[in-house]
Amino acid sequence: MLRDAGNWLLVALTGAMCVFTLFYGVRSRWWSNEVGRVFFPANALMCTVLFQVSLSAVTSSGYPGRDVIRIVLYGLGFVSLVWMTVVLVCIQRRERAGGDVL
Numbered sequence: 001m002l003r004d005a006g007n008w009l010l011v012a013l014t015g016a017m018c019v020f021t022l023f024y025g026v027r028s029r030w031w032s033n034e035v036g037r038v039f040f041p042a043n044a045l046m047c048t049v050l051f052q053v054s055l056s057a058v059t060s061s062g063y064p065g066r067d068v069i070r071i072v073l074y075g076l077g078f079v080s081l082v083w084m085t086v087v088l089v090c091i092q093r094r095e096r097a098g099g100d101v102l
Contacts, residue, residue: 007057014050021047038087042080049073 021043030036052073055063 007054010050010057011054014047014054017043017050018047034087034091038084042084045073045076045080049077 021040024030024043025040028036028040030040052066052069056066
């Protein structure tokens with residue numbers, strides 16, 4: 001019973017993340033600044049990761065191509081977070097130096 005509740009909460013979390021990302025992607029000018037150009041793709045990738053994890057939870061990990069999909073998504077997630085960290089540090093350094101933030 002708790003496992004099922006957790007699985008469905010994961011599905012709800014996935015839906016909420018995807019709705020937020022969709023609204024951000026469609027209704028914001030994310031491409032117009034450095035943070036947005038990193039934040040939107042990272043959130044879009046996180047939506048696909050959450051979708052994959054939700055699908056695994058609901059189907060008890062029984063869908064075709066799961067292992068390959070996991071490797072690709074998790075690898076891209078890692079690269080995305082490393083890139084976000086690099087951009088964050090660069091922005092923080094510029095800000096401390098009195099430069100333009102965006």
